[in-house]
Amino acid sequence: MSNPIKSALRAGLFRAESAWDGLVGREANPMYHLGAMSWYFFWIVGASGLYLFVPYDTSAARAWNSIEYITREQWYWGGLIRSLHRYGSDAMVLTMMLHLVREWLLDRYHGARWFAWFTGVPLIWMVFSSGITGYWLVWDELAQYLAIGTAEWLDWLGIFAQSIARNFLTRGALTDRFFTLLIFIHIAVPLFLLFAMWIHILRINRADTNPPRQLVIGTSIMLVALSLIHPATSHPAADLGRSTAILDPDWFFMALYPLYDTKGPAMAWGVSIGVTLLLSVMPWMALRRKRSSAAEVLASHCNGCGNCASDCPFGAVTIRPRQDGSPHREIAVMQPDLCTSCGICVASCNKSNPFLKGDPHKTGIDLPDFAFDLVVKRVSARTHGLTGPGRVLVLGCDHGAVLDHLKGHSVGVLSLPCTGMVAPSVIDYALNKDLVDGVLVTGCRPGECFHRLGPEWTAMRLAGERVPKLRGAVDKERVRLFWAASTEVKALSRDLAEFRVQLAEMPKPERPEGTARRVAE
């Protein structure tokens, strides 16, 4: 675990998210879809921007008027689109920053995930440059303030052949060419942003880029309502002969400008470059943490079915043709640097089955640091000697609620790197061999999974919706799912107690003298 301040912050985040869930329902809580929400806002801003581009006049003299025309003469339609463009961008900054903080708090930025983090950093610059150039285009007093401030800030570097700020020196200094350049930048940067957003999620399998429908509908209504009630307006037209005095800045984009005004360009550069560098190297600052070994494919046991490739949250497994004389045509191939050692692939492999003969239990893809054989042995050991009615094995993960204090005469616990590593056949095995009367599966709540997708795949496998499925003959009453964040130990204990009462009331199952049976489909 990381430092205590971060753990406390993370606990606070989980509590806030739970409270929010209670208020709006889990599907409508944007906290689990912050990256996807940023994508959604990008599309809103892109579409509204296309509309605004048509009536916009790229000349210093008429730019402001053309935007006034859109806002006032084309009300509601034009004004609404302009407001959506503005508020959509603000919302994107908000969700992007929350996304950054949340990924950091959940510790999802180092090890194999360095790529998403590292490629996320330039997105901040691109989002901000898009926003600032957008405000600049309005050519009102705020634009004048931004233009001069930004130009002075850039000039300070001394790398441009001509001073940019001199373009804004006097009323006559500004040319239409400059506005053509500006609109080009304002369109080109978002296009690069889109490309960079695509790179950002390149190494993420099934990246969540579309928020759930409920959120899309709710947020769209919210944006439209806000735009109608409080439409975006301009300041008075820019006048380079008059200084800017009292302004109403968009703080989502302009929070750094007062720093420039009061502390000067060196400080403003220092802070922006400093923060960028710090963010960029963060994944490697965390490298002191022990990184578990990547999963390994055991060629003799792999039939190339592709389950692991489809389940891996980071696309670390690919299926390739094989040439080793095996009857199977394909084989799984690991890319170790993409692997977060979650073990989800282990559970997705059909060979990860304790009913199959072999000691040790070998499987097609396995974690060197926590092999499937160890899982099976631990299940036996942790359930050994459990007594009383309602004997339960709690299977959980290292990132959700801590399991240790659930242990007792009737309860055994086993924590895995990720709940997604629980092969349905292991549950079947524990019940079939009468090791326990019931199995409680827990772990991070969906959307909060440290490794991504663990709870989602587990729930689907147990419900028989995803291979490998929990065998139909397994009594579903004896298998229970309860997702619990690290802050929800009490709720988990309560659920366990309820489950045990329920199990104790159930009749003992009839068990045929068990030998190895076909389990996972």
Added chain:
Amino acid sequence: MIKPQHIAGQIVAYTAFALMIGYFASRPAYHHHAPENALLKLSLTHAGQRVGECKDRTPEELAKMPPNMRTKQSCGRERNAVTLEMDLDGKLVFQQTARPAGLSADGRSRFYDSREVPAGQHVMRVRMRDGNNANIFDQKAELTVTLEPRQVFVVDFDEEDGKFSFQ
């Protein structure tokens, strides 16, 4: 589908979201320059005089050169650093020496300053040294102006006329 118990909660949450965006998109207001003050800008890019004297090439020297490079004089490329000073109402408010741009110091020297001054009458004195004599200022100008609140007043150097410009 939305569960009935969540409808009120969603209204509250979306309203909070909208308030957050709507508010910070234009509030709180920011006081950039005081509205009662004027803004005095000093912005110039000026190439100092060349450091060395130029010397005329002899006809023999010219003949040895490729035809497209036969300029009559041979001059060093390096230019002087430029020093610029400004007094406002008898007080020195700006003083800077700027190196010429470029690796061989053959470019222009750049100055930029922007400061608030109270509206009203002011006496400005600007002087610039761009030549080889460290004891004199090659350019000087003095002006009395009355500045309006929020007026932007620019001091520049007009390269064509070879003197300071005020606007």
